Amino acid sequence: MRTLVVVLAALAVxxxxxxxxxxxxxxxxxxxxxxxxxxxxxxRFPVNDAGRVRDVMVTLGGVRPEHAFVMNEPTRGQLLAxxxxxxxxxxxxxADEVTLVFYFSGHGDRDALHLGGERILLGDLSRRLAEVxxxxxxxxxxxxxxxxDKGFTAEEPFSVTSVHVAQxxxxxxxxxxxxxxxxxxxxxxxxxxxxxxxxxxxxxAADSNGDARVTLEESFAFAHAQxxxxxxxxxxxxxxxxxxxxxRETAPIVLTRPLTRGATLSFPRARDxxxxxxxxxxxxxxxxxxxxxxxxxxxxVPAGHYVVQRRAGGGSSTAMLALTEGEARDLEERDFVSSxxxxxxxxxxxxxxxxELSAGYESGWNARTGLVHGPQATYAYAWSFLALAxxxxxxxSGRTLDRTEERLVSGYGRASLELRARMNGVTLRFGxxxxxxxxxxxxxxxxxxxPAAKHDRASFIGxxxxxxxxxxxxxxxxxxxxxxxxxxxxxxxxxxxxVLGLTxxxxxxxxx
Numbered sequence: 001m002r003t004l005v006v007v008l009a010a011l012a013v014x015x016x017x018x019x020x021x022x023x024x025x026x027x028x029x030x031x032x033x034x035x036x037x038x039x040x041x042x043x044r045f046p047v048n049d050a051g052r053v054r055d056v057m058v059t060l061g062g063v064r065p066e067h068a069f070v071m072n073e074p075t076r077g078q079l080l081a082x083x084x085x086x087x088x089x090x091x092x093x094x095a096d097e098v099t100l101v102f103y104f105s106g107h108g109d110r111d112a113l114h115l116g117g118e119r120i121l122l123g124d125l126s127r128r129l130a131e132v133x134x135x136x137x138x139x140x141x142x143x144x145x146x147x148x149d150k151g152f153t154a155e156e157p158f159s160v161t162s163v164h165v166a167q168x169x170x171x172x173x174x175x176x177x178x179x180x181x182x183x184x185x186x187x188x189x190x191x192x193x194x195x196x197x198x199x200x201x202x203x204x205a206a207d208s209n210g211d212a213r214v215t216l217e218e219s220f221a222f223a224h225a226q227x228x229x230x231x232x233x234x235x236x237x238x239x240x241x242x243x244x245x246x247x248r249e250t251a252p253i254v255l256t257r258p259l260t261r262g263a264t265l266s267f268p269r270a271r272d273x274x275x276x277x278x279x280x281x282x283x284x285x286x287x288x289x290x291x292x293x294x295x296x297x298x299x300x301v302p303a304g305h306y307v308v309q310r311r312a313g314g315g316s317s318t319a320m321l322a323l324t325e326g327e328a329r330d331l332e333e334r335d336f337v338s339s340x341x342x343x344x345x346x347x348x349x350x351x352x353x354x355x356e357l358s359a360g361y362e363s364g365w366n367a368r369t370g371l372v373h374g375p376q377a378t379y380a381y382a383w384s385f386l387a388l389a390x391x392x393x394x395x396x397s398g399r400t401l402d403r404t405e406e407r408l409v410s411g412y413g414r415a416s417l418e419l420r421a422r423m424n425g426v427t428l429r430f431g432x433x434x435x436x437x438x439x440x441x442x443x444x445x446x447x448x449x450x451p452a453a454k455h456d457r458a459s460f461i462g463x464x465x466x467x468x469x470x471x472x473x474x475x476x477x478x479x480x481x482x483x484x485x486x487x488x489x490x491x492x493x494x495x496x497x498x499v500l501g502l503t504x505x506x507x508x509x510x511x512x
Contacts (some may be wrong), residue, residue: 006335026087026099026135028057028068031079035472036107036114038423042472045191047072049105049142052191056199057101060256073472076118080128087132095133096169101140101376102129107194108143110179126171135169136253138216142176142192144183170247174220176197178242184231189285194241197226200287204258204300216253226288253258258300263307263323263341266298266330267291273312280305280320298332303327356380358480360507362393367500369397369408376505382420389416389433405444412437414464427472432465435486460490462498 032050034043054070067089071082083102090098108113112121122141129137155446176183176194198219200206203262206214206222224241229237258264267275270291273339277287277299286306289297303325310317317336323329356379363373376393395410417430436459443454468482 002465019479024062024066024097024099026057026061026101027062027089027092027132028054028061028063028070028101028103029082029086030054030068030070030103030153031074031082031106031113032070032072033104033106033113035116037117037119038105040114041186041422043106044187044476045185048106048191049195050103050197052105053140053195054188056202056256057174059262060202060258061101062257063101069330074115076115079115079120083128083132090133094314096135096299098132099136099138100129100134101133101138103140103142103144104330105195108141108145110145113141113143130171133277137171138174138255139172140174140176140195140198142195143201145175145177145179170245172216172247172253173244174223175242176239178240181239184239186230188194193230193239194223194227196288198223200226200299202256202258202299203287204256204264205287205289206284207258207298210295210298212258213252213254214256214258216255220253244403248434258298262300262302263325264298264328265301265308265321265323266296266328268294268331268333269296270333273310273360276309276311277301278307278309280307308336308469330396354511355381356382356387356398356509356511358478358507360480360505362395362503362505364484364501364503366397366502369399369406372397372501372503374410378509380418380508382511385420387418387420387431389418389427391416392437400446401438403447404446405446407444408439410437410439410460412460416464417467418466427470429468429480429482430466431471432463435488436461439490458489458490458492462486462488478509478511480507480509481505482507 030050030053032046034046036043050070050072053069054063058065058068069082069085071078074082081276086100090100111123114117114123126139126231127140132334152482173474176192184193184194185191186193201219201222202214204214205389208222210219220241220243227241267273267289268291271293273291275289275291277289279286287299289299291297301323303323305322306320308319308321308331309420310319311438316339318339319331319335319337321331322331323333357377358380359375359377361373361375363371366372368451369443372395374393376391378389378391380387380389390413392411392413394407395412397410398407399406400406407429414433414435416431416433421428438457438459441454441456441458443456445453464486466482466484468480471479471481473479481504483504484502486503488499488501490497490499
């Protein structure tokens with residue numbers, strides 16, 4: 001009997017061991033939505049934000065690539081389907097081994113997220129996330145929460161008590177702004193300022209005790225301070241991140257281990273020096289750091305070529321360097337050489353002005369030759385609801401007459417003024433202007449050598465009007481579908497003639 005008990009006990013230990021010591025599993029659902037409700041203008045950088053969250057969590061945060069689900073421009077149904085995929089993956093493991101990270105960048109308010117004309121209530125989202133069998137759920141939303149006048153409260157960032165238990169369980173929500181405040185994007189950062197600060201902290205900037213681990217508390221405290229600082233300095237509108245913590249058991253929740261992959265860049269000790277790190281071939285800030293007088297601050301970045309700008313005392317200097325995988329580089333003051341010394345927009349607000357460039361093809365009918373078609377290109381300078389456009393193109397047309405074949409090639413330029421309105425995810429454009437140019441006419445005989453071939457040119461001018469619909473296909477790209485009517489006047493055989501035309505066209509464009 002004693003032998004049997006020992007054997008059964010050993011068997012129980014053996015059966016239990018795989019699950020007891022199974023590797024923790026982290027699942028990421030990252031969502032980007034540039035288009036919100038009908039009255040909201042498209043955002044510029046949510047796709048950038050979601051992609052960067054995925055990269056940091058995979059390289060430093062313990063998320064396997066196959067456990068990272070990224071959704072760009074999903075509908076409400078597609079978002080919920082993504083959470084369902086995460087649920088199926090989580091069900092393959094014990095719940096206490098699973099951590100679910102949900103990230104959203106887009107439009108929103110205090111009660112809901114906005115997805116391409118649809119709303120998903122935060123309460124409904126929370127219930128869907130709760131259905132995923134995970135011991136710990138971390139939800140991060142970088143969206144406006146402004147459904148009332150702006151407010152500001154002075155509480156400190158939340159504190160997670162450092163009680164050493166095996167695993168923290170429960171749910172944490174990190175909001176980019178407090179109730180009633182607008183979240184903000186930055187052209188300099190090419191992303192949302194809270195997401196930038198949070199990811200910057202996860203790369204190592206938030207490692208306040210230098211233990212090569214960034215905890216949830218450290219990352220949020222750092223993002224809280226940096227978001228307040230950048231929003232106050234850049235736009236004058238304070239944005240205060242908020243955390244809602246519901247943890248049944250608390251422990252230091254380690255989000256990233258910055259020394260696991262990539263290259264390490266450390267900055268010299270200094271007082272009030274601000275370092276900005278750029279990829280050598282990019283104009284946006286990858287990461288930024290404030291110096292410390294007590295110790296060197298380290299940052300984990302992918303291998304590559306970088307430009308580091310140092311701002312201190314009203315002056316600016318730069319250092320250029322290349323980092324290889326696994327390399328640790330200590331920057332010193334002597335590495336920087338003097339150089340000449342971001343604009344912030346609230347979430348849901350585009351820049352006051354924007355440049356647009358598009359090219360496409362038009363085809364249609366005119367009263368003289370019937371079929372007309374050709375390529376065209378347009379440059380526009382746009383405000384929120386108004387745009388000025390200059391463009392040009394080439395039209396090809398022709399017709400068959402008695403004994404002759406007429407071919408026309410027209411080169412033209414045009415200018416227009418347009419109004420814009422957003423409805424159900426589509427930007428409606430309508431306006432008018434003028435078109436002018438030169439037409440080259442070629443008349444060739446179709447029978448014998450008579451009448452003689454003739455070549456001639458004439459100028460034309462006239463008004464035109466158009467209506468168009470614009471569909472965003474991922475910032476900063478868009479597709480335009482347009483219908484245009486025009487009445488062109490030209491002189492032929494000493495007589496002034498008018499030709500009515502109608503065309504439809506499609507073009508691909510970019511905002512910059």
